[in-house]
Amino acid sequence: MKDSISDLFTRIRNACLVRHNSVDVPYTKINIQIIKLLLRQGFIDNFQNNTKARSHQKSFKDGRARTPQRGQAHSPKRALTPQKQHKQGTAYLGGGCSWITLSLKYKKDHPLITxxxxxxxxxxxxxxxxxxxxxxxxxxxxxxxxxxxxxxxxxxxxxxxxxxxxxxxxx
CATH class of the missing domain: 3.30.1490.10 (Dna Ligase; domain 1)
Known part of the structure; x- marks a missing residue:
């Protein structure tokens, strides 16, 4: 992710289009400042910091986890190293990415953010x-x-x- 503001706006826009009550966005300092402004202006209800760990493991169809064998490619959704997370602007908290959960506001089943x-x-x-x-x-x-x-x-x-x-x- 090169532009965290565009990513924030796209996630909010898509969540409003499908009428989700909440949306998760990556934690960055600039995203926090924008979210606080949206809260002050009344476009969202509230927000909450969350830490979600991402696993390096692939899983079988029955739900059992397995580690990739030597020579196999890792999953493209693997956790980022602290250096890569720093370059991408996400916080590194003990092996997981920090996320912000936004509660979107609706008025008569229509989103406030059009x-x-x-x-x-x-x-x-x-x-x-x-x-x-x-x-x-x-x-x-x-x-x-x-x-x-x-x-x-x-x-x-x-x-x-x-x-x-x-x-x-x-x-």
Missing amino acids: QIGRLSRPGCRVYVHCEQIPQICGQLGIILMSTSRGIVSDREARQFGIGGELLGFIS
Whole structure:
């Protein structure tokens, strides 16, 4: 995973489309900041940190576990080494990956998050001054911005009088 923000947005979008009550996302510092902003703005109910261990073992059809024999390929879903997890931005906690479980909000069986997308990408960053911050869906949506005060919404950035990188939008 190269872009954890796009991955977060895609997981949330897909969970809302199939009407899931919760969704698991990888733990990164930037994901935590975005999730706290979503909680402040009322787009999600709550979130919880979880640690899920991933196994190196393959299993038989009857559920018994077996270890790959010498010369056999490991499963593509094997646990990452601490170095690879560090490069990918996930926390390493004793052989497992740390995950965040988000509880999504619904109103009359319709998700509160109808659109979520990335504006600035790793290959093409988008920066704006405080007077140039766009609005999404009038007052219904928010724009996530990375500023010198952390990740804030477009309204907070206008209030502080600061610009920054446009990370994404939610409505």
